[in-house]
Amino acid sequence: MSKPLIGILMGSDSDLKVMSEAAKVLEEFGVEFEITVCSAHRTPDRAHEYASTALKRGLKVIIASAGGAAHLAGVMAGSTTLPVIGVPIDWKLNGLDALLSTAQMPPGIPVATVGIDGAKNAGLLAVQILATADADLANKLGNYKTTMAEGVNKKAEKLEKEGYKKYLENK
Ligand code: RP5
Numbered sequence: 612m613s614k615p616l617i618g619i620l621m622g623s624d625s626d627l628k629v630m631s632e633a634a635k636v637l638e639e640f641g642v643e644f645e646i647t648v649c650s651a652h653r654t655p656d657r658a659h660e661y662a663s664t665a666l667k668r669g670l671k672v673i674i675a676s677a678g679g680a681a682h683l684a685g686v687m688a689g690s691t692t693l694p695v696i697g698v699p700i701d702w703k704l705n706g707l708d709a710l711l712s713t714a715q716m717p718p719g720i721p722v723a724t725v726g727i728d729g730a731k732n733a734g735l736l737a738v739q740i741l742a743t744a745d746a747d748l749a750n751k752l753g754n755y756k757t758t759m760a761e762g763v764n765k766k767a768e769k770l771e772k773e774g775y776k777k778y779l780e781n782k
Contacts, residue, residue, distance in 0.1 A: 614669045617644040617737050620661065620687065622677030624648050626700050629728045630676050633698070636734030640751055642741060645670075651682040658683065662690035672737040676730065678702025681709035684722045694740055696733045697722040 617637055621630050630646070637644045651658050665673055665687075673691065675684035676698035684697030699709035706727035714724040725732040735752075742748035770778045 615643045615645040616671045618670045618673045619646040620675045622683045626676045632730040633734035640738045651686040662687045674733045678709045681712040688720045697724045698733045
């Protein structure tokens with residue numbers, strides 16, 4: 612096994628069900644990753660240690676999830692030059708609190724924030740970042756998009772042919 616390129620960090624193991632979607636995407640694209648729990652508030656020293664050593668350890672992107680007062684991605688971004696992707700978790704307030712705390716970073720410290728529980732997109736965005744310097748990954752991403760488009764076109768064709776009532780019955 613080669614060294615992990617992506618670090619998936621979760622504010623709590625209660626984020627794992629959502630964040631497993633990011634892990635699945637990375638597996639699908641054959642990207643090595645590490646996944647662990649680290650809290651901006653409950654384990655601040657560990658959070659700082661993780662962020663400040665991530666580049667040296669060979670990571671290229673950090674994906675960080677948190678719910679509520681979701682500061683983990685922002686804390687990561689404050690202590691590394693690596694790109695940080697934030698995943699706001701729907702824990703309270705339908706995830707709106709986490710969305711705002713993750714996205715509203717001060718100028719100079721960006722966090723690329725995906726949608727609430729948007730772990731799949733976080734995984735894909737991480738792959739896209741790696742793909743800027745990896746032709747094989749870029750090719751796989753192209754195929755991924757083609758397959759997705761084919762799926763939508765198939766649905767459109769079926770709906771147009773059957774009409775909406777039959778389509779709903781057969782769904
Ligand atoms: C956040 O608080 C975590 O990321 C989680 O989404 C939420 C609740 O954490 P637990 O109380 O379930 O550990 O920091």
